[in-house]
Amino acid sequence: KAGVTQTPRYLIKTRGQQVTLSCSPISGHRSVSWYQQTPGQGLQFLFEYFSETQRNKGNFPGRFSGRQFSNSRSEMNVSTLELGDSALYLCASSGGSRGDTQYFGPGTRLTVL
Amino acid sequence: AQSVTQPDIHITVSEGASLELRCNYSYGATPYLFWYVQSPGQGLQLLLKYFSGDTLVQGIKGFEAEFKRSQSSFNLRKPSVHWSDAAEYFCAVGAKAAGNKLTFGGGTRVLVKP
Numbered sequence: 001k002a003g004v005t006q007t008p009r010y011l012i013k014t015r016g017q018q019v020t021l022s023c024s025p026i027s028g029h030r031s032v033s034w035y036q037q038t039p040g041q042g043l044q045f046l047f048e049y050f051s052e053t054q055r056n057k058g059n060f061p062g063r064f065s066g067r068q069f070s071n072s073r074s075e076m077n078v079s080t081l082e083l084g085d086s087a088l089y090l091c092a093s094s095g096g097s098r099g100d101t102q103y104f105g106p107g108t109r110l111t112v113l
Numbered sequence: 114a115q116s117v118t119q120p121d122i123h124i125t126v127s128e129g130a131s132l133e134l135r136c137n138y139s140y141g142a143t144p145y146l147f148w149y150v151q152s153p154g155q156g157l158q159l160l161l162k163y164f165s166g167d168t169l170v171q172g173i174k175g176f177e178a179e180f181k182r183s184q185s186s187f188n189l190r191k192p193s194v195h196w197s198d199a200a201e202y203f204c205a206v207g208a209k210a211a212g213n214k215l216t217f218g219g220g221t222r223v224l225v226k227p
Binding site for chain 1: 217
C-alpha cells in the first residue's frame with residue numbers, strides 16, 4: 001500500500017503571497033490531519049478533516065484553512081504569508097475512527113522570504 | 114488540556130549501549146500514547162503505540178515502551194543502539210475525546226557515538 005504523499009516537497013514564497021499544499025492519504029483512509037513543525041514551537045496541530053468536513057481545529061489564525069475532497073485528498077491553504085509561516089507542514093492520514101493511529105507523509109518544506 | 118513533556122532535549126549514546134527516552138504526559142482520562150521517530154528532512158515514522166491492555170508495548174526496530182499510569186509516563190527503551198537509530202524521537206498523546214488530534218512533546222535528539 002502506498003503511503004501518504006505530499007506535494008510539493010519544497011516551496012519558496014514571499015511575504016503576502018498565498019500557498020496551497022496537497023496531501024493524498026493512504027488508500028482507504030478517510031481522515032486527514034495537518035501539523036506545522038517549527039524549531040521554536042515544535043509540532044502543532046492545525047486541523048483534521050473527515051468525510052469532507054472539518055472535525056477538529058487547532059489554535060491557528062484564519063489565514064490557515066483547508067478542505068477535503070470526496071476521494072479523501074486534502075489541501076491546505078495559507079493566505080497572506082508571514083515570515084513566521086516558514087515551517088515543515090506534515091499531513092497524516094488515519095482510518096477515521098477517533099484515536100486511530102496516524103501515518104505521516106514526508107512533509108512540505110515552506111520557506112517564506 | 115493535554116500536554117507532553119520530554120525532559121531530555123539531546124541524548125548521546127554509544128553504539129551497542131542501551132537507550133531510554135523519557136516521556137511524561139498530562140491528561141485526565143486514559144490517553145492513547147505514541148512514539149514517532151523523525152530522520153532529518155523526513156516525516157514521522159510510528160515506532161509503537163499504546164491504546165489499552167498490556168502496559169509493555171513492543172514496536173519496530175527493537176524498541177519497546179512501558180506505560181505507567183501512576184507516574185504518567187511512557188518511556189521508550191532499546192537494549193542495544195545501532196548507528197542508524199540516530200534521529201529525533203517524539204512522544205505524542207491523543208484521546209478519543211480529542212478526535213485525531215495529537216499533542217506532541219518537544220522531541221529528543223539522539224546522537225550515536227561509534
